[in-house]
Amino acid sequence: MQDDGKALVAYFAYSENVGDTSSMEIDAITSASLNRETSNTEGNLQVMAQVIEEKKAADVFHIQMTEPYPMDYSTMLPISVEQMQNEDWPALQSKIENLEEYDVIYIGVPVWNSVLPPAMNTFFAENDLSGKTIVPFGIHLGSRFGRMIEQMKELAPGATVTDGFTINAETDNDEVKTEFGEWLDALVLNP
Numbered sequence: 001m002q003d004d005g006k007a008l009v010a011y012f013a014y015s016e017n018v019g020d021t022s023s024m025e026i027d028a029i030t031s032a033s034l035n036r037e038t039s040n041t042e043g044n045l046q047v048m049a050q051v052i053e054e055k056k057a058a059d060v061f062h063i064q065m066t067e068p069y070p071m072d073y074s075t076m077l078p079i080s081v082e083q084m085q086n087e088d089w090p091a092l093q094s095k096i097e098n099l100e101e102y103d104v105i106y107i108g109v110p111v112w113n114s115v116l117p118p119a120m121n122t123f124f125a126e127n128d129l130s131g132k133t134i135v136p137f138g139i140h141l142g143s144r145f146g147r148m149i150e151q152m153k154e155l156a157p158g159a160t161v162t163d164g165f166t167i168n169a170e171t172d173n174d175e176v177k178t179e180f181g182e183w184l185d186a187l188v189l190n191p
């Protein structure tokens, strides 16, 4: 394995930020169906996080709000839009511990209204990623990264943000695992 320094994967998954997540194990949340049939296309961000964890011996940080969104999609949608419009960034449960230990931060997000989910603004404000290399990865339903890469560069001006990997959220988990694994193997961070 190429030595890129110590890695952390930090990701914001909708499924880990809805309903009462306080007493739930992450695995249970991941497999929880959000009013959809359980399928082999859910949890693709988690699939990619696991690939990074395995291939890069990365630690994992779950970006979770103190107040999760309501489980019901039609109720949560206007809440998130209002947060974006008012720049009312939600509080997070924790900050990254021992941030100074990490050289590379893989950041995973779904694209929301072509930008980062509101909680990511808090994440970047509370975790100073200056001097780090940020590798974005994401899921989408058509917008690819939208404006998220530019936003990460704006929110972490002292970091180096690389090209990222994004995939349609409805792609089969196994296909995501293979495609993302190949992309990660080919990624050169310190040429």
Ligand SMILES: Cc1cc2nc3c(=O)[nH]c(=O)nc-3n(C[C@H](O)[C@H](O)[C@H](O)COP(=O)(O)O)c2cc1C
Pocket (backbone or CB within 6 Å): 013, 014, 015, 043, 077, 080, 110, 111, 112, 113, 114, 115, 139, 140, 141, 142, 143, 144, 146, 169
């Ligand atoms: C509030 C909200 C806004 C979204 N906006 C976009 C968008 O602008 N473009 C897009 O391709 N997908 C958009 N999506 C779809 C998400 O990217 C999609 O929900 C996600 O990739 C699937 O993962 P999930 O099951 O964790 O929601 C949006 C989803 C939500 C909840």
